[in-house]
Amino acid sequence: MTGQVRAAGVRRLALGVVAVLAAVTACGNGGSAGGAQGGFQPVPQTGGKITVWVDSTRLPAAQLYQKQHPAVQLDVVTYDGDANGSNYLQTKVGLFNRTRSGWPDVVFSSQNNETAWAVPAGFTAPLNKGQVPDATLSGWTAGANDPCTVDGTLYCLRNDLAQTVLWYDASLMQSWGYQVPKTWEEYQALGERVAAEHPGYLVGAAGDSFAPEIYLWASKCGANEITGPKQVKVNTTSPECTRMAALLDTLVKNKTMSTGSVFSSDFAKNAADKILMLPGPSWFGGSVFQESLKTPAGRIAVAPLPQWAGDPAPSVGNVGGGTWLLSAHSANLKDATDFLTWVTTSDEYQGKVAPGYPAYAAAAKTWLAKQSSGKYYANDVATPLQVAASQVWRGWGYGQFSQEAIWAATITPGLTAGKSIVSMLPEWQTAITNYAQSNGYEVTR
Amino acid sequence: MTTARRGSGQLFVAAYVVLLIAFGVIPTGYAVYFAFTDAGDNFAGLSNFVQAATDFRYFAAVGHVALYLVCWLVSLVVFVVGLALLLHRLTADAAGKALRFLYYIPGALAGAASVMVWLFLLDPAVSPVSGLLRVAGFDTFGQVVAPGNLPVLFTLIAFWTGAGGWIVVMYGALNNISPDLLEAARIDGAGPWQTAWRIQIPLLRKWIVYMVILAFAGGTQLFVEPQLLSQASVGVAGRDYSLNQLSYDFAFQNNNVNTAAAISVELLLVGLVVAGVFVARSGFFDAD
Numbered sequence: 001m002t003g004q005v006r007a008a009g010v011r012r013l014a015l016g017v018v019a020v021l022a023a024v025t026a027c028g029n030g031g032s033a034g035g036a037q038g039g040f041q042p043v044p045q046t047g048g049k050i051t052v053w054v055d056s057t058r059l060p061a062a063q064l065y066q067k068q069h070p071a072v073q074l075d076v077v078t079y080d081g082d083a084n085g086s087n088y089l090q091t092k093v094g095l096f097n098r099t100r101s102g103w104p105d106v107v108f109s110s111q112n113n114e115t116a117w118a119v120p121a122g123f124t125a126p127l128n129k130g131q132v133p134d135a136t137l138s139g140w141t142a143g144a145n146d147p148c149t150v151d152g153t154l155y156c157l158r159n160d161l162a163q164t165v166l167w168y169d170a171s172l173m174q175s176w177g178y179q180v181p182k183t184w185e186e187y188q189a190l191g192e193r194v195a196a197e198h199p200g201y202l203v204g205a206a207g208d209s210f211a212p213e214i215y216l217w218a219s220k221c222g223a224n225e226i227t228g229p230k231q232v233k234v235n236t237t238s239p240e241c242t243r244m245a246a247l248l249d250t251l252v253k254n255k256t257m258s259t260g261s262v263f264s265s266d267f268a269k270n271a272a273d274k275i276l277m278l279p280g281p282s283w284f285g286g287s288v289f290q291e292s293l294k295t296p297a298g299r300i301a302v303a304p305l306p307q308w309a310g311d312p313a314p315s316v317g318n319v320g321g322g323t324w325l326l327s328a329h330s331a332n333l334k335d336a337t338d339f340l341t342w343v344t345t346s347d348e349y350q351g352k353v354a355p356g357y358p359a360y361a362a363a364a365k366t367w368l369a370k371q372s373s374g375k376y377y378a379n380d381v382a383t384p385l386q387v388a389a390s391q392v393w394r395g396w397g398y399g400q401f402s403q404e405a406i407w408a409a410t411i412t413p414g415l416t417a418g419k420s421i422v423s424m425l426p427e428w429q430t431a432i433t434n435y436a437q438s439n440g441y442e443v444t445r
Numbered sequence: 446m447t448t449a450r451r452g453s454g455q456l457f458v459a460a461y462v463v464l465l466i467a468f469g470v471i472p473t474g475y476a477v478y479f480a481f482t483d484a485g486d487n488f489a490g491l492s493n494f495v496q497a498a499t500d501f502r503y504f505a506a507v508g509h510v511a512l513y514l515v516c517w518l519v520s521l522v523v524f525v526v527g528l529a530l531l532l533h534r535l536t537a538d539a540a541g542k543a544l545r546f547l548y549y550i551p552g553a554l555a556g557a558a559s560v561m562v563w564l565f566l567l568d569p570a571v572s573p574v575s576g577l578l579r580v581a582g583f584d585t586f587g588q589v590v591a592p593g594n595l596p597v598l599f600t601l602i603a604f605w606t607g608a609g610g611w612i613v614v615m616y617g618a619l620n621n622i623s624p625d626l627l628e629a630a631r632i633d634g635a636g637p638w639q640t641a642w643r644i645q646i647p648l649l650r651k652w653i654v655y656m657v658i659l660a661f662a663g664g665t666q667l668f669v670e671p672q673l674l675s676q677a678s679v680g681v682a683g684r685d686y687s688l689n690q691l692s693y694d695f696a697f698q699n700n701n702v703n704t705a706a707a708i709s710v711e712l713l714l715v716g717l718v719v720a721g722v723f724v725a726r727s728g729f730f731d732a733d
Contacts, residue, residue: 084679091697121700207587209679259587261679266570266585400698408680416587416681434501439699 040126046331049073050105052339053089055081058108058159058322061349065342072335081110081322085402089114093123103329105336106343108159110322112147115155116400118325120229125328128154131337139345142390144359147398148323150229157344159322160356161364162281163388164214167289170301170378172201172276180303184219187277187306188247194276195254203277205258205267206248206415209408210319214279217317217396218305219244223432226397232441236429243308245421252415259415262288279305281319282357282385290376301379304387315393321356357385364389401435473713479706493707497695500704502685509596509686514664516600521660522653525608529615529649530641545616548609559606560673567598590674590682599670607663611656618652619645654727662716668693688712 052074054062062076082089089109096102103123118124127148128137137145137154141161148156166187168180176198181187191203206215216223221241225233235241251257260267262278272293278284285302289295305316324344330336343349350358351366358364368382410431414424433443483489497503528548535541568586569575583589590598622645630640646653671683671690685691688708696705724730 084676086676087697090700094697094700094702117700209681260585264570264586265568269570402680405680405684408678409684412587412681413592416585416591438500438502 040129040328042125042333043329043331045333047335048332049075050330050332050335050339051075051077053077053079053104053107055079055083055108055110057081057355058343060353061108061343064349064353065339068348069338069342072339074339077104081108082114083110085111085405090117090121093118093121097121097123103327105327105330105332106340107325107327108322108343109325110320112158112318112321112323113398113400113402114323114325115148115150116398119150119155122328123325124155125326125330125333126153126155127157127326127340131326131333132157132341136341136345139360139362141359141361141364143392143394144321144389146394156323156325157340158359159324159344160283160350160354161359161389161392162283162319162321162356163385163392164218164279164281164305164317164319165384165388166277166279166303166305167284168277168301168303169275169295169299171299173301178276181277181306182304183309184244184247184306185309188250190277191251191256192254195251195256198276199255201256201274201276202258202271203251203256204248204279205260205262205271206252206421207258207260207264207267207412208262209404209412210281211248212403212407212411213317213319213396214281215244215248215317216241217393218279218315219308220315220393220395222395223428224396224399224403226399227444228442230441231444232397232399232432232436233444234429234432234436235445236425236432241425242422245425249420249422252421263292268292281317282388283320283355285371285377285381286355297376298378300377302377302381302384304384314391316388316391317396318392321359357389399436399441400439401432401441403432406431406435476706476709476713479703480710483703484701489703493703494711496701496704497691497707497711500691500695502691502694503688506685506688506691510665510667510688512596513599513667513687514661516596517603517664518657518660520600520604521608521611522657524604525611525615525656526646526649526653528608529612529619530645532612532616533619533645534637545613548612550609557669557673560602560670563598563602563605564673564677586678587681590678592682595671595674595682595686598674599667602670603664603667607660611660614656615649615652618649622648650727651729654723654729658720658723661719665712665715 050073052062054076056078058081059076059078062074066072066074066076080086080088089107093103115124125131128134132154140158144158144161145154145156148154148158166180172178173180178190178193179186181190187203194201194203204215205211212221212223219240221244222233222235222238223241227233248257252259258267258271260271262280262284272295275293275295278288280288285300289300304314307314324340326333326336326340345360345363347363347366350360350363352370354363354367358367364386368385371377371381407428410428411421411424414427415421436443480493481489481491483492532541532544532548535544566572566574567578567589569578569583569589570586572578578589626644627640630644635643666689667687668689671686672693675681675683675686675690683690685694689712692705692708692712694705695701695708
């Protein structure tokens with residue numbers, strides 16, 4: 001090949017690349033979608049089929065709605081429900097925003113922090129600006145829709161609550177002559193007695209990624225206070241944090257606090273019949289005791305979560321509880337809103353079918369009555385669960401970054417390696433700060 | 446060559462070229478475009494690269510990938526070549542045929558599926574080799590997936606899933622060595638070690654270089670192993686362990702496709718440069 005021919009070839013190649021890039025540029029001007037926080041502008045309402053995304057647990061809800069509303073055209077799609085923070089919904093919405101089509105009309109998510117990205121991405125429609133009547137919205141348990149509220153505007157509806165309570169084995173408690181602890185101090189003292197008198201038995205488990213939400217949230221540890229749309233206050237070394245971390249360390253050391261996950265096969269095999277107490281969310285009764293651990297009926301009871309002695313304001317933590325989002329891109333907002341309202345408030349679904357404690361207060365009453373009539377629990381679960389529902393401490397926010405993931409990556413490996421949680425609190429602070437900043441948050445202490 | 450034969454040849458090549466452009470060149474061009482623009486499609490210079498490099502996870506991820514590459518490439522070269530030589534010596538009997546089949550099986554499993562197999566193997570509660578794990582001091586899955594163990598675990602998984610195919614390739618290359626040459630070496634008094642070291646391995650050099658280039662490029666793109674392990678351990682292990690995971694996080698957690706593309710472009714460049722160095726220094730394209 002001569003130099004001239006080669007140069008011409010290179011020029012042709014360069015032109016080709018430029019042409020490809022130009023074509024790509026023309027196609028790729030998606031960028032980020034504009035936010036819809038201000039005045040909500042619905043797309044032209046053409047009606048027609050609404051697409052609903054649910055996880056497999058919420059599939060019966062969509063099926064029941066379809067049965068009761070045959071006139072509504074419903075396209076039900078199952079997905080992972082963003083379980084374990086999979087971010088499937090965010091990923092897909094990011095892609096739909098680029099292609100400017102494909103958004104579902106209504107979505108269930110098992111994550112409470114979806115609004116943190118879905119509002120800036122322009123995906124969610126506001127609900128308290130005329131879409132859902134205020135009379136309906138006032139039916140939710142106090143504070144239940146906190147995760148859905150951004151700058152006073154409601155962008156999703158809470159499906160269920162996951163308030164923490166103290167689960168305990170009533171028959172063991174009785175036969176060993178122990179009193180159910182009312183304070184964390186009594187709880188720790190009982191843990192120390194169990195270590196001495198009944199080694200091998202457990203008073204709790206701190207090996208799951210939601211351990212901070214059960215223990216540190218309930219203790220009012222300010223590790224995650226969202227103070228603005230992109231502002232977070234992080235202080236993991238306050239007395240509220242260290243007192244609970246020290247309690248956990250003491251019980252981990254005497255082996256009454258498991259460092260395993262309540263969902264691991266190991267835990268089901270070795271710890272199922274060794275649980276005296278287990279602080280945990282409202283769904284532990286069904287998911288952990290009934291399904292995973294196969295605890296026989298008549299043993300498990302519920303008590304209010306212990307409080308710190310002298311604390312006048314009772315507080316509990318929260319582990320999950322899903323949300324329903326309405327798409328701002330829906331071309332059939334009427335049917336979509338009707339579905340959304342029905343699925344979150346109806347007694348037929350929330351009260352009688354849903355597995356979790358309904359966030360809508362009236363449905364919660366029906367749900368609790370059903371639990372009591374089930375004869376599984378050793379005491380009446382209604383009062384402790386109902387009281388705890390409105391005691392979830394409001395100082396723990398729902399930011400874009402996952403506190404569970406940060407705890408799992410920062411604290412759990414150290415705990416497995418024998419480090420104390422108290423010693424790792426500064427490391428936890430650094431990790432939260434780093435993740436918050438990389439998500440664009442301004443961090444203060 | 447007849448016109449018809451030349452035409453059919455061009456047709457075959459054209460199909461390949463079309464696919465290469467559609468699924469190789471255009472996406473790469475798109476990534477390069479993203480890497481140098483911002484969310485508003487304005488030229489952003491190197492700011493996406495700077496943002497990636499100043500992220501607190503970036504250098505940790507670079508370190509993880511570098512350590513993994515060392516473990517993975519060394520074990521790949523040593524064991525693949527060693528096992529291929531062993532296979533070649535056993536080729537006459539039934540054991541050789543059985544081994545060839547055995548080596549190939551893991552490679553026949555899809556990547557994610559074979560990682561799933563490992564997730565079971567590594568959990569002492571359900572593993573068929575839980576005895577071995579307990580002897581090694583691991584009683585829980587959490588202990589197995591401790592951060593310090595990850596390079597070794599990823600190397601094990603990658604070797605198990607990827608090495609079988611390479612052993613078969615090396616075995617084929619060994620079969621191409623003239624039996625006369627090996628016979629001559631044997632007559633001259635060379636034992637198995639000397640034959641392997643002085644004749645077979647030097648003749649395998651180009652294949653080894655080829656394997657290293659592809660394994661290096663694949664290794665820098667470490668993603669499936671840590672991602673699945675992270676899911677299985679609920680985030681204890683490897684959520685932002687590798688550069689590709691970091692890129693994925695930027696794209697789908699932070700909604701920042703441009704910085705994600707910048708990391709991808711860096712990985713592409715590193716792969717190209719290393720391949721270039723290996724090709725140039727090994728005389729890979731020299732005619733025999």
